[in-house]
Amino acid sequence: MVEFDWRERPQASPWGGFFIQSRAGRHRNNFEVVIPWPDGGIAHFYRDNDDAAALQWYGPTLFAQESHYQGVSVTESDFMSYQGTPTKNLEVVAVRQDGALEHWWRENGGALTWHLGSQIAQGCTGVPAITYSGAMFKDIPLVPGAHRDAHEAGLFHLVVANELGGWTYYIKSTDEGSAWTRVPGFPGKLKPEEYIGRQIAGGKLVGMGIILSTAFATSTxxxxxxxxxxxxxxRRGNTYIIAGSEQNALQIWCCSSAYLDQLAPGGVNCEWISADTVTKPAPETQSEELRAYFGRPSIIQGDYNQDDSGLFDDGHYGNFELVxxxxxxxxxxxxxxxxIPHNPVGGLTEGWGPGTRFGGDALYDEVSLIQSNYGGEHGNLELVARNRCQFGFEFFWRVGDVWNGPIYVGREGGAVRLGTNAQALKVLSGTLTPEDTLKALSSVNILTSVEPVSDMVAWLGDRDTPYPALADALLRLTVTRRLAAPVFIDVIRGFYEGDLGQPSPRDIAEVHDDHLRIAVLKASNENNGTEIATFEDLLVGSS
Structure with a gap:
């Protein structure tokens, strides 16, 4: 049987936010956060969850610094720039200050370079949400294990508010050459009298969330x-979309996924089922507060309350979790x-518990919630919250029923030490194939003068030579950047070991970074006939 490529724990459904737990890391997967940077561009942070003693956050890595952004969202796809590593490409959608919606993506290896994919739309606003459906592994006969890096087509799901007051839903297949396709069936402009169901008028929307749920799937x-x-x-379950509005209402919509599992020949179809407004319980007055919320909310479907179907019972879906x-x-x-499968809770405002308030009296503009693989039978709930002026974010986590935090992660103040961008490569160090290592070096303008090239490929695969350690160290030094002019790794080695008298390394820990920078500088000046004074002056791109 061919498997669906989806993590076993936690058994959560896809959701959209600016905080995820990716596949990076050798044992426990890393946390990844992307936020608009107040000075311009987009900032990427990550937490190394393999180092259980430190649980260190690293960043920011800045990219797209030519523009200012209102909001961003991140997911991890099945795309791989480099084979042979469990880490996959990161995919980001971002709303620029002028309303343009952009798609960015980051390589899963090499120098972890960010690329602008495309501009998707104009006239957008607020914080978008993107998620990825996942996909079946391809069954490739007679090639054992080959399907682990090959997938059938999956779908990106993207929702974003527009400047007219409504919102837009896009999907995109992972098939080669596919484009972002707008999902019809919901108006692009909403007036108060056009709100579906019992929704209250709440003004323009400021931030979106999405889950591809299991509810109403035709399966036990x-x-x-x-x-x-x-x-x-x-039918694999309904899609739920939430949004916060400028008038403090929290809106929710539901559509059938029956036609979203594939791109139909005649275009994309969609069946919108219902919409409503989620209110806040007010026990002191025994009533419901209609406009109690603020900014961008976050919703997931985790595996709390989930139970598998058995011979004598129908099992139970995992809860929705809303912050x-x-x-x-x-x-x-x-x-x-x-x-349960044969009797899901239908009404959008039914089944909600009274809730838990936390975070003191701090004012936040946006939150992003995940369920992680930390904790007991169910992973902890983990949350990132921020206001738009912060050069960072605040991190909360729930153990049992108790919310803990916040811990501030960012450029100014706080209790968390931030590492360097280069630390992001340590989980990938030594995991690339020799061919992909050479490709990664080439992407940052580090080439080889050795002929035939197959000799260098062989040396990069042989840990008894210095080249694997030097390659890992060079990629660490150039992370998110590249050399403006080409230089040869074999010439770098000559300067490093010969002119500078450094021992021939067999591990990245044995490489002296300061001497390696000098060796690169000498090799570049010799190769390009320049007299550049510092290593930093050789580099272009974001730091």
Missing amino acids: QTTYKDIWEDRSCT SPLKSGGLLHRARNVG
Whole structure:
């Protein structure tokens, strides 16, 4: 049986936000956060979860610094710039200050370079949300294990508010040459009288969230992975979209995914089912507060309350988990009982618990929630919250029923030490094939003068030569940047060991970075006939 490529733990459904747990890392997967940088561009932070003693955050890595951005969202796809590593490309959508919606992506190896993919649309606003559906592994006969890096087509799902007051839904297949396609069936401009169902008028939208849920799937299975692997399933669950509005309402919509599993020949179809407004319980008055929220909320479907189907019971879907900033300050977390396969909870405002308030009285503009693989039977809930002026974010986590934090992560103040961008490569060091290592070096303008090139490929695969250690160290020094002019790794080695008298390294820990910078500088000046004075002056790109 061919498998669906989806993590076993936690058994959560895809969701959209600016905080994810990626596949990077050797044992425990890294946390990844992307935010608009107040000085311009987009900032990427990550936490090394393999180092359980430190749980160190690193960053920021800045890119797209030519523009200012309102909001961003990140997901991890199945795309790979480099084979042979569990890490996949990161995909980011970002709304520029002028309303343009852009797609960026980051290589999963080499110098971890960020690239502008395309401009998707104009006239957008606020914080978008992107998620990836995942995909089935390809079954390649007679090639054992080859399917682990080959996938059938999957879908990106993207929702973004527009300047007219409504929002737009896009999907994009991972098939080569596919384009972003707008999903029809919902108006691009919403007037108060056009709101569906019982939604209250809330003004323009400021931030979006999305989950590809398991609710209403035509399957007795209860988890996202199991439903995809159920070949009898004809509908894989409804899609839920939330948004915060400028008038403090929290809106929610639901559509059937029956036609979103594939791109139909006649275009994309969509069946919108219902919409409503999520209110805030007000126990002191025994009522519901209609406009209690603020900014961009976050929603996920995790595996709390999830139970597999058995011989004598139907199992149970995992809860929806919703966190939103409050206009009065702090944060509110609410869980929703989604029900069982043959009897899901239908009404969009039904099944919600009263919630837990945390975060003190701090004012936040946006939050992003995940369920991680930390913790006991169920992974912890982890949350990033921020206001738009922060050069960083605040990190919360829930153990059991208790929310902890915040820990500030950012450029100014806080209790967390920030490492350098180059540390991002340590989880990839030594994991690339020799061919991909040579490709990664080439991407930062480090070439080889050795002929035939196959000799250098062989040396890069032989840890008894200095080249694997030097290659890892060179990629660490140039992370997110590249040399403006070409230089040869074999010439760098000559200067490093010969002119500078350094021992021939067999591990990246044995490479002296300061001497390696001098060797690169000497090799570049010799090769290009220049007299550049410092290593930093050789580099171009974001630091």
